[in-house]
Amino acid sequence: MTRTLLTGNAAAAWGARLAEADYVPAFPITPQTEIIELLAEWMQRGAMAGRIVMLESEHSMLTAAGAAAATGVRVFTATSSQGLLYAMEMLYTVAGWRVPLVLVNVSRGLAAPITLEPDHNDVLAVRDSGFLQFHCATCQEALDGVLLAYRLAEDARVRLPVMVNMDGFYLSFTREPVRLPEPEQVRRFLPPFDPETLYFRAGAPRSQGVAVLGGAQYSYFRYEAHLASLGALRVFEEAAAEFARLFGRSYAPLETFHTADAEFAFVMLGAFATKAKQAVLRLREAGWRIGLVRPRLLRPFPAQALVEALGGLRGIAVIDQNLSTGMGGVLCSEIGAALLRAGARPVVAGYVGGLGGRDIPVEEFFEMARETKAAAEAGRCPPTRLLYTEEELRQTRALQAIAMAE
Amino acid sequence: MSETRFKALKDLPAQHLLLPGTPMCPGCGGLEVVKQVYDVLGENTVFVNAAGCLTLLATYPFTPFRGSWIYTAMASAPAGAQGIRDALDILIAKGRLPPAQNLDVVVLSGDGAAYGMGLGPTSAAIDRGLDFYYLCYDNEGYGNTGQQTSAATPAGARTATDHGPVGFAGEKKDLFSIWVAHHPPYVATITSADPVDLARKVETARGHAGPKLFIALAQCPTGWHYDPKDTVQMGRLAVATGIWPLKAYAGGRVTHTRRPKPKGERPPVEEYLRAQGRFDHLFSPTRNEEALARIQARVDAYWDAAE
Ligand SMILES: Cc1ncc(C[n+]2csc(CCOP(=O)(O)OP(=O)(O)O)c2C)c(N)n1
Ligand code: SF4
Ligand SMILES: [Mg+2]
Numbered sequence: 001m002t003r004t005l006l007t008g009n010a011a012a013a014w015g016a017r018l019a020e021a022d023y024v025p026a027f028p029i030t031p032q033t034e035i036i037e038l039l040a041e042w043m044q045r046g047a048m049a050g051r052i053v054m055l056e057s058e059h060s061m062l063t064a065a066g067a068a069a070a071t072g073v074r075v076f077t078a079t080s081s082q083g084l085l086y087a088m089e090m091l092y093t094v095a096g097w098r099v100p101l102v103l104v105n106v107s108r109g110l111a112a113p114i115t116l117e118p119d120h121n122d123v124l125a126v127r128d129s130g131f132l133q134f135h136c137a138t139c140q141e142a143l144d145g146v147l148l149a150y151r152l153a154e155d156a157r158v159r160l161p162v163m164v165n166m167d168g169f170y171l172s173f174t175r176e177p178v179r180l181p182e183p184e185q186v187r188r189f190l191p192p193f194d195p196e197t198l199y200f201r202a203g204a205p206r207s208q209g210v211a212v213l214g215g216a217q218y219s220y221f222r223y224e225a226h227l228a229s230l231g232a233l234r235v236f237e238e239a240a241a242e243f244a245r246l247f248g249r250s251y252a253p254l255e256t257f258h259t260a261d262a263e264f265a266f267v268m269l270g271a272f273a274t275k276a277k278q279a280v281l282r283l284r285e286a287g288w289r290i291g292l293v294r295p296r297l298l299r300p301f302p303a304q305a306l307v308e309a310l311g312g313l314r315g316i317a318v319i320d321q322n323l324s325t326g327m328g329g330v331l332c333s334e335i336g337a338a339l340l341r342a343g344a345r346p347v348v349a350g351y352v353g354g355l356g357g358r359d360i361p362v363e364e365f366f367e368m369a370r371e372t373k374a375a376a377e378a379g380r381c382p383p384t385r386l387l388y389t390e391e392e393l394r395q396t397r398a399l400q401a402i403a404m405a406e
Numbered sequence: 407m408s409e410t411r412f413k414a415l416k417d418l419p420a421q422h423l424l425l426p427g428t429p430m431c432p433g434c435g436g437l438e439v440v441k442q443v444y445d446v447l448g449e450n451t452v453f454v455n456a457a458g459c460l461t462l463l464a465t466y467p468f469t470p471f472r473g474s475w476i477y478t479a480m481a482s483a484p485a486g487a488q489g490i491r492d493a494l495d496i497l498i499a500k501g502r503l504p505p506a507q508n509l510d511v512v513v514l515s516g517d518g519a520a521y522g523m524g525l526g527p528t529s530a531a532i533d534r535g536l537d538f539y540y541l542c543y544d545n546e547g548y549g550n551t552g553q554q555t556s557a558a559t560p561a562g563a564r565t566a567t568d569h570g571p572v573g574f575a576g577e578k579k580d581l582f583s584i585w586v587a588h589h590p591p592y593v594a595t596i597t598s599a600d601p602v603d604l605a606r607k608v609e610t611a612r613g614h615a616g617p618k619l620f621i622a623l624a625q626c627p628t629g630w631h632y633d634p635k636d637t638v639q640m641g642r643l644a645v646a647t648g649i650w651p652l653k654a655y656a657g658g659r660v661t662h663t664r665r666p667k668p669k670g671e672r673p674p675v676e677e678y679l680r681a682q683g684r685f686d687h688l689f690s691p692t693r694n695e696e697a698l699a700r701i702q703a704r705v706d707a708y709w710d711a712a713e
Contacts, residue, residue: 056530060485067489
């Protein structure tokens with residue numbers, strides 16, 4: 001195992017290289033480009049025995065990815081934001097084909113207004129597509145996540161595509177020390193892809209992706225995919241246990257940080273959770289019993305683990321780096337529903353922050369902790385708050401004034 | 407063209423490879439084209455289908471194909487072909503598939519996909535030099551959704567979205583020329599009403615690596631409003647009146663493989679139009695002389711210009 005400094009993008013590309021992906025259909029979009037450029041370079045100078053093909057859109061890229069996987073090769077691809085939505089139709093389609101490809105999404109806010117900076121509306125817009133979702137917070141996790149994703153996707157009990165998500169810029173372009181596993185070790189964890197029923201070849205006619213007539217057949221295949229996804233939780237835990245044995249790094253469906261004695265917790269996805277960790281340490285210095293819960297797996301939804309981690313707390317602050325317009329944060333409502341169904345009743349305070357890469361400074365975490373505590377004391381869930389400061393409003397108004405000026 | 411094994415009707419396969427019992431309408435011209443093309447290409451093929459009427463050929467758990475099939479989406483069947491072609495090549499190169507088990511990859515799409523939503527993906531597949539066949543069955547409208555106007559709808563046709571006194575006011579897009587402008591190894595127009603010409607073209611295409619593209623007239627009794635028994639007749643009229651030129655592009659040249667009789671001797675386009683309900687409004691309650699003359703003039707101009 002060698003240790004080297006890698007960006008999140010490079011770490012993800014290393015994941016594909018170590019997984020010995022055969023085929024990479026690609027299309028460029030900031031901030032994902034480094035991934036496909038690296039893979040192209042490796043393949044073209046023979047460092048990686050695969051083929052990369054530039055498609056003309058992400059819709060076609062996903063079609064080629066799914067069709068290649070349906071023919072029996074190991075497929076890797078990557079996109080971001082507008083690209084992910086452009087491919088939307090095919091995300092559902094290839095998940096329905098039950099092909100085990102891995103897609104890295106480098107999260108970026110969605111237009112309009114157009115921006116390059118991250119939030120999670122892209123990956124949550126495809127939440128229901130059938131792809132499993134693994135969310136990273138470190139560069140190491142981006143590499144390891146790709147390896148875990150292949151294990152999960154290709155398991156005969158799962159056979160669903162997996163999306164590995166990382167935050168644009170904050171993770172994609174940040175260099176961190178990453179341990180590169182030895183290829184032989186990786187091969188032990190991830191044996192060559194056995195495509196089983198996924199093939200097209202002469203002498204063995206096969207139809208895939210065919211139409212169905214009627215709701216009963218349609219429902220059957222949709223339910224099958226759902227049940228396979230639910231079952232993937234156990235498969236993930238098995239794979240993660242083996243990963244820990246081989247590589248010494250543990251990946252539970254949830255990362256928990258200082259939750260053992262906690263009364264309160266922040267809940268966040270992705271790299272911005274690192275900011276929450278800093279805040280937790282500062283709050284603890286100030287006497288708070290507070291922690292952080294960060295789901296790595298979002299699909300399948302680790303409901304039971306979440307209830308176990310959060311159900312006994314007095315209050316939780318769910319910080320959504322996404323906005324379901326007219327509703328609030330997506331994660332908050334999912335977690336609220338999981339707790340309600342389990343009969344667990346910590347007060348849930350919902351926050352929307354970090355949209356388009358907006359910072360969440362430590363003072364805001366302090367404020368959210370105070371509000372959550374007050375809500376717990378009052379026994380009432382407060383309405384969702386949108387994080388924004390007076391100063392930000394003043395500056396935006398100043399820009400508006402310039403825009404309006406003749 | 408001359409050295410193919412198909413010289414006359416008697417050289418064509420006596421039995422069709424495609425199995426009977428599909429949910430297509432009686433007299434479906436698109437289905438007839440698939441049958442004839444399949445006979446030449448054979449069962450070592452994988453059809454990559456775009457959304458359209460023929461998507462229902464394979465409905466779980468039945469298929470009329472002896473070979474393989476995958477349905478993709480409306481726009482991106484050429485990209486599906488890319489993925490399968492690349493995967494087969496990779497498997498063969500890495501020794502995971504015996505070369506003898508290789509397949510030909512065939513995109514099957516309607517005109518709506520080929521002339522519209524799927525044109526970008528097709529263009530890109532040609533740019534990449536993808537080794538595949540593209541078979542567009544052209545029924546001149548979005549048939550599966552009820553024959554709305556597509557970019558292949560001809561001038562004057564009434565469709566589900568063009569009901570006015572002149573029918574569709576635009577002109578049919580020249581997809582053949584658009585494809586040819588990419589300089590792929592082979593492009594041809596075909597009709598099931600001329601099975602020898604069709605078989606010779608498909609056979610000729612087999613000799614070329616790279617993109618091989620076909621636009622097939624797909625007479626559609628349901629969308630064009632004529633009696634299903636007249637499908638063959640409709641195809642013959644299309645060729646005889648000159649409105650559906652049979653041609654091929656190869657080696658940088660376009661050649662016409664069948665020529666209608668010279669102007670004055672060949673039947674007027676009117677004979678083809680009058681046979682189909684979708685052009686009724688051009689004849690009754692009053693004849694739309696201007697529209698009919700314009701359609702005829704376009705056909706005549708085409709053949710005047712054709713070498
Ligand atoms: C993205 C998308 N938009 C619309 C449709 C609905 N749709 C299904 S088939 C079809 C018509 C396709 O027309 P064409 O390619 O000419 O094939 P035909 O139906 O005539 O056989 C349409 C619009 C679809 N399946 N996908
Ligand atoms: S509508 Fe036309 S193209 Fe579609 S199945 Fe019927 S005859 Fe064939
Ligand atoms: Mg059509």
